[in-house]
Amino acid sequence: MKFRDWHSRPDTPTKGHLDNDQFLKIADQFISLANDRNRKIVATDLHFAMLYAAARYNAHVGKNVMAVDDHEAYINHMVAQYKDMLREHMADPTV
Secondary structure, eight states: OOOOTTOOSSOBBBBBBBOOOHHHHHHHHHHHHHHHHHTOOOOOHHHHHHHHHHHHHHHHHIISSSSSOOOOHHHHHHHHHHHHHHHHHTTTTTT
């Protein structure tokens, strides 16, 4: 099974799929929620809760939506996607 890369999105809105602007808007909503929670929870605890939630949701998608047979291949793909995203943000001087 071929897995999509995180940056593979349509250029224009398509029903049920995120284009780049929608993708960033939804990501910003999660970041806003984290920033709100960060008022009472230290960031070094909060970031693990967010990572756990993302892992849990991605496991659900892999198992129940995509019906992935090769769990390790899916895990390796998702780890590679996360590394790519994290590297991009670590290199961003505005973060």
